[in-house]
Amino acid sequence: MMGTPAAPTFTRSALAPGLLGAIVLLAGLALLDSESFIIIRYAVSILALILCVFVIQARSWYWLVGLVPMAVLWNPVVLFDLSGQGWVSAQFIGAIIFIAVGLRTKVPVHKD
Secondary structure, eight states, X not given: OOXXXXXXXXXXXXXXXXXXXXXXXHHHGGGTTSTTHHHHHHHHHHHHXXXXXXXXXXXXXXXXXXXXXXXXXXXXXXXXXXXXXXXHHHHHHHXXXXXXXXXXXXXXXXXX
């Protein structure tokens, strides 16, 4: 006789936005010097803020060190004039941060 499985104690809520953010950043490499890059800025900034919420819920404060600067640097409202190899490197570093946060963040499930 098999018992009922235990209810999960956590979810990986950050996985989907983390992987999506990495895909957006890598796809954004093709649009770096075009007017369409503003779409990438919106997506990255919003996804970084979404991940900030999940990181706070998971009490993994140290991830905010990578996510908050991403939300600020890629924000579409106050544009930082970044270009060249440094910006390309930032796209790759950002993708790594998104993937790491998505894989490592475990948001606890609240039993009501």
